[in-house]
Amino acid sequence: MKEKPVTLSIWSESRRPRIHPTPVEEVPKGTDGQGLVGDFSNPRTDTHRSVFQQDYDRLLFSTPVRRLADKTQVWPMEENDGVRTRLTHSHEVSNLARSIGARAYKGAREAFRQHGCGDDSLAEMINPLLLSIGLGHDLGNPPFGHQGEVAIGRWFEQRKGWIFTNITEGGDLLAAPVPQEYWSEFIEFDGNPQSLRLLTRLQTHIDGLGLDLSAATLAAGLKYPVSYLNRDKDDPVIKKGGYFESEKDLVDWIRKHTGLEEGQRHPLTWIMEACDDIAYSVLDVDDVLKKGIMSPDDVLMILRKNFNTDGVVGKIQEKFKEIESRLFSPEIQRDIKVEYLRAYLIESLIEHASKTFIVNVPAIFGFESMKPLMDDSQLCNVLKSVAQQNAFSHSSVLRMEALGSAAIDGLMTVLWEAISYRKGFDNIRSKRLGARAKYVFSLISANYIEQAAKCINSSEVASGLRYRELRLLTDMVSGMTDSFAMRLWEDIKVMPDANCA
Structure with missing residues (x-):
């Protein structure tokens, strides 16, 4: 049988070919626990969910995702249930990515349209893709x-x-x-290429396809789109190897269907990376506060030393004054301050990431190398420094x-x-x-x-x-x-x- 020509698209819905395609009449209906519904060999059979929504469901129900509940984010084997694990971190990155993706799409709609996105793409493609790569970005971490x-x-x-x-x-x-x-x-050794291996090789599948994710989802999850042999430590996009030699054939398949080449990053990967940076800044500091190592007023004092009060720091300062004017106990006052501090900082960083994405749309959709979206955020860098000094150290x-x-x-x-x-x-x-x-x-x-x-x-x-x-x-x-x-x-x-x- 003559092989069908491949249509290149960074939103490719293609899944790897099955060794023994399942006849449609034999495919069980309902869900098998990985979110697999309809004809597994034909991603278009399930009319209720897009291919990318299926990908997210497969990830969400997978064993490696559940294991993240007992993997370190910052505090190894932490007894305080309110402190983040790698699982809560991944869910938060996933959620942040969806938020930034919506703003980026609305602010650069024409660029997305020129690269194959239609009116329903935000809900059918972009959001579930971002949810998937946010949830799966740390699966290979030891x-x-x-x-x-x-x-x-x-x-x-x-x-x-x-x-x-x-x-x-x-x-x-x-x-x-x-x-x-x-x-x-x-x-x-690095957890990023191990994530790709885990998703595509190490999960049990009747035809050895792992979670059998689409080409676009796998491409967007490839944070460093080069092999170890082609690394360039002076370039942030390719400073690390993104896949092992054992998965080179898989990466070749991904590129065959998406058109992306060695060193070219999927546009949505920039958003996932930015969300990881935001989580490593605001939310790791949030854990420091949760453990009582610092107070929200300590963080505000550090921010006031580094920034004027015209922007987000001034908003936080005013909100803290309002909280202090209420007749709350010190413990409740502290908790409310932590909540507002987190909310204001996240909003400010999401806004920065979204605007930076929109400004750099020509380079991003031109698959050029550039600085990560959060590199120019002084706020993100200051918060990372606070986390480094008070959490990681x-x-x-x-x-x-x-x-x-x-x-x-x-x-x-x-x-x-x-x-x-x-x-x-x-x-x-x-x-x-x-x-x-x-x-x-x-x-x-x-x-x-x-x-x-x-x-x-x-x-x-x-x-x-x-x-x-x-x-x-x-x-x-x-x-x-x-x-x-x-x-x-x-x-x-x-x-x-x-x-x-």
């Missing part, structure tokens, strides 16, 4: 946030003298070593990060033993040779092992056995929640090393 990424990278850095090239430390050379130019995917955060780093390092060591200490070197499913290796290997996700066992990528590097072993290791560790990682490490670290069959 336990303990950025410190978890550092811990994973450090483990590989300490073993780079043999892990990529030799069967064992001091052992024979591998028949298919990992080329040195790909070592950085592990030594500089807080002793309780640093203590848990240290404990988490030690746990990740230890877990990677025993997981590597479980992956590599086996009877048949060429068969990743081969019998484990030690008692601890057998136990730990039994804990690894069956779907992760399935991905590691088969050569599904045309790339010679990604099909190599050692590369796939190392991917399995990072898949397992990055998929853990904070609590699971700590419990598992407490369980395993008391076990002796396996040294006999």
